[in-house]
Amino acid sequence: MNRRARFVKSSLLALCAVALSTWGALAFDDAQPPIARLVDQLCETNAQTAAKDVVLTHLAGVTKKWRLPATRSRVRRALDEPWSGQALAKELRDALGAAVAKPKEPKLATLLAMVADWTDADATKGDDDELDAKLAALEAELDAAWKVVVDPQVVELALLTQLSALLDVAQRGVELALHDLEPDERTRWFAANANALATWKRFNEPKAEVPEAEQQDLSQVLALQLRVEPRALFATARVLARLSEPAVLDGLAARLSRTKRIPGSGAKVGASGDVLAVVGSTDSNRVLLGGPTKTTHGGNVALSIDLGGDDVYERAAVVDDPSVLVRIVLDLGGNDRYAQCAASIAGIALLVDRAGNDAYTSTRFAQAASSGGIAILADCVGADTYAAEDYAQGFGFQGVGLLLDGDGNDTHTAHAFAQGSTLGNGFGALIDGKGDDTYLADLAWPDSYGDSGPNVYHGASQGSAIGIRPATPGGIAALFDGAGKDRYQAGNFSQGGAYYFSFALMFDGGGDDENFGTRYSQGYGVHQAVGVRWDAGGNDAYHTRCAANLGASWDEGIGWFFEDAGNDVYDEQGGISVGGASNSGLAVFIDGGGDDAYRSGTGADTQGGNGDSSYYGEPSLGVFVDLGGGKDSYSRAGRQDGARVVDAGVGVFVDAKAKTIEEAIEKP
Numbered sequence: 001m002n003r004r005a006r007f008v009k010s011s012l013l014a015l016c017a018v019a020l021s022t023w024g025a026l027a028f029d030d031a032q033p034p035i036a037r038l039v040d041q042l043c044e045t046n047a048q049t050a051a052k053d054v055v056l057t058h059l060a061g062v063t064k065k066w067r068l069p070a071t072r073s074r075v076r077r078a079l080d081e082p083w084s085g086q087a088l089a090k091e092l093r094d095a096l097g098a099a100v101a102k103p104k105e106p107k108l109a110t111l112l113a114m115v116a117d118w119t120d121a122d123a124t125k126g127d128d129d130e131l132d133a134k135l136a137a138l139e140a141e142l143d144a145a146w147k148v149v150v151d152p153q154v155v156e157l158a159l160l161t162q163l164s165a166l167l168d169v170a171q172r173g174v175e176l177a178l179h180d181l182e183p184d185e186r187t188r189w190f191a192a193n194a195n196a197l198a199t200w201k202r203f204n205e206p207k208a209e210v211p212e213a214e215q216q217d218l219s220q221v222l223a224l225q226l227r228v229e230p231r232a233l234f235a236t237a238r239v240l241a242r243l244s245e246p247a248v249l250d251g252l253a254a255r256l257s258r259t260k261r262i263p264g265s266g267a268k269v270g271a272s273g274d275v276l277a278v279v280g281s282t283d284s285n286r287v288l289l290g291g292p293t294k295t296t297h298g299g300n301v302a303l304s305i306d307l308g309g310d311d312v313y314e315r316a317a318v319v320d321d322p323s324v325l326v327r328i329v330l331d332l333g334g335n336d337r338y339a340q341c342a343a344s345i346a347g348i349a350l351l352v353d354r355a356g357n358d359a360y361t362s363t364r365f366a367q368a369a370s371s372g373g374i375a376i377l378a379d380c381v382g383a384d385t386y387a388a389e390d391y392a393q394g395f396g397f398q399g400v401g402l403l404l405d406g407d408g409n410d411t412h413t414a415h416a417f418a419q420g421s422t423l424g425n426g427f428g429a430l431i432d433g434k435g436d437d438t439y440l441a442d443l444a445w446p447d448s449y450g451d452s453g454p455n456v457y458h459g460a461s462q463g464s465a466i467g468i469r470p471a472t473p474g475g476i477a478a479l480f481d482g483a484g485k486d487r488y489q490a491g492n493f494s495q496g497g498a499y500y501f502s503f504a505l506m507f508d509g510g511g512d513d514e515n516f517g518t519r520y521s522q523g524y525g526v527h528q529a530v531g532v533r534w535d536a537g538g539n540d541a542y543h544t545r546c547a548a549n550l551g552a553s554w555d556e557g558i559g560w561f562f563e564d565a566g567n568d569v570y571d572e573q574g575g576i577s578v579g580g581a582s583n584s585g586l587a588v589f590i591d592g593g594g595d596d597a598y599r600s601g602t603g604a605d606t607q608g609g610n611g612d613s614s615y616y617g618e619p620s621l622g623v624f625v626d627l628g629g630g631k632d633s634y635s636r637a638g639r640q641d642g643a644r645v646v647d648a649g650v651g652v653f654v655d656a657k658a659k660t661i662e663e664a665i666e667k668p
Contacts, residue, residue: 375400625654
């Protein structure tokens with residue numbers, strides 16, 4: 001991926017200036033987790049303390065050395081405090097899980113508050129008194145408009161009118177978020193966004209050489225995204241997100257059910273079928289109410305509320321016009337079909353589908369995809385199908401993309417940069433509650449290296465955070481899936497992996513799962529980034545190809561892999577894997593118990609090993625721990641049940657009968 005540096009010219013360099021299962025066997029505390037104490041003890045016993053300290057000291061100085069001011073604070077912590085990845089993974093896991101703990105009650109406002117915290121949205125608070133005063137006035141106006149909307153005495157057309165008034169305030173809220181952008185800059189951003197994404201795809205093709213002229217749209221979009229005022233954006237989004245609360249939706253359904261039909265309302269906004277009424281004087285405050293039978297929505301209103309029926313949405317909650325910065329869809333029931341949906345450039349897109357077996361079929365940039373704004377798709381219950389091309393299904397292009405699915409056996413299919421993915425310093429997450437789910441992000445984009453083997457493709461999905469070297473740090477990405485028997489497949493750079501000053505998590509809440517990855521997958525950190533792959537238990541199978549998988553690090557990166565329990569199979573081809581570290585990295589692999597088969601590489605950089613040190617001439621730290629005393633098999637010589645091995649450089653291997661790492665620490 002080094003070729004990416006070739007396109008980041010001076011225009012990008014300027015960017016630098018401007019609750020679920022308990023931890024169980026993997027218990028820890030923030031200050032000094034047990035894994036750190038175990039490694040300390042083993043290195044001291046085997047005269048490797050000095051080498052181990054070199055690695056940790058080197059990593060703790062990475063953010064100071066590179067000095068990228070836009071790096072997220074939690075990414076800094078994950079690097080500055082190399083053992084903190086466990087605590088950060090748990091914090092993010094718990095917050096994401098809470099959002100879908102009750103499938104019919106998505107906690108969107110709470111989730112947005114967490115995302116604002118993780119993206120340092122309040123970092124500039126107090127720096128500009130005039131802006132602070134405008135934000136305070138905005139919040140007061142939003143609160144006043146909201147109180148009228150939820151007043152049970154306001155019904156039917158009067159309620160639609162008050163919802164239109166709320167949209168007016170929300171539009172002004174996003175306008176405040178964009179106050180630093182001139183009208184022509186906004187127009188340029190909206191026009192250039194598609195070309196920017198197409199250009200990035202070309203950069204990921206083997207031996208890519210993209211003309212300078214074709215890079216300008218990408219450079220301009222990246223620069224404009226960073227000028228959005230996040231506090232105004234989040235303040236507005238948190239109020240609008242409350243429209244997803246069950247009590248609010250129940251109230252809307254009851255208070256709108258007797259609305260008298262206004263004949264011909266749908267024609268002027270491209271809607272047909274069971275359209276009851278349309279109110280509002282402008283494109284940015286128009287509200288459509290669909291009835292309990294089938295309605296076809298054209299997507300030309302700011303807010304669509306549909307009371308039921310098997311509906312068709314040609315466009316749903318898509319912000320791609322600088323004059324309409326908020327678009328919302330609230331569908332209260334039915335087996336619905338959505339085409340392009342839940343996508344936002346600069347603004348706020350919100351789609352809530354309350355029930356039904358729904359089909360989402362989109363092209364590029366959809367299904368909770370955002371460029372500098374906020375896009376949310378929340379489907380509460382039902383067996384749903386999500387199919388898109390790329391940049392989709394919880395994708396943040398220096399924005400926030402959140403896809404929540406509460407319950408059901410769901411299918412997610414995409415090409416690349418999807419299913420909890422970020423490009424630049426945004427936040428992207430796919431959060432799925434219960435069900436036997438399938439995830440595919442593969443088979444479309446060519447292998448960016450060109451040498452990873454036959455039938456290998458690029459993925460950058462399923463908990464994948466990608467920064468853009470050398471000027472733009474990455475963000476936060478996550479795929480969270482609750483209990484169920486799931487199948488995951490993704491191309492390179494996927495499944496709990498991070499690249500260039502970013503943090504990523506892929507968490508599975510339990511079940512007998514199948515995992516298919518290729519190059520860089522399943523818990524890797526590369527080029528100053530931290531990735532975590534965590535499975536809460538089950539008899540799981542992990543299949544990977546090429547190299548750098550299952551707790552792997554490269555070039556000042558940190559890779560974590562946790563498997564809480566189960567009889568697992570690790571079928572990995574290549575090196576830098578299963579607790580393998582290279583070039584001043586830290587890699588940690590922990591299996592909490594079971595009869596496991598480790599069919600990974602046989603080199604020194606696997607199964608608690610360290611490899612290449614050519615970048616900095618210093619050691620790396622690879623850690624492997626298998627707990628529970630099961631009957632395990634290993635492909636690397638010298639690795640076996642009951643062994644404790646510490647190799648120079650530093651590689652730590654532990655196969656222990658102890659059920660917890662605390663128990664594995666030998667008493668003096």
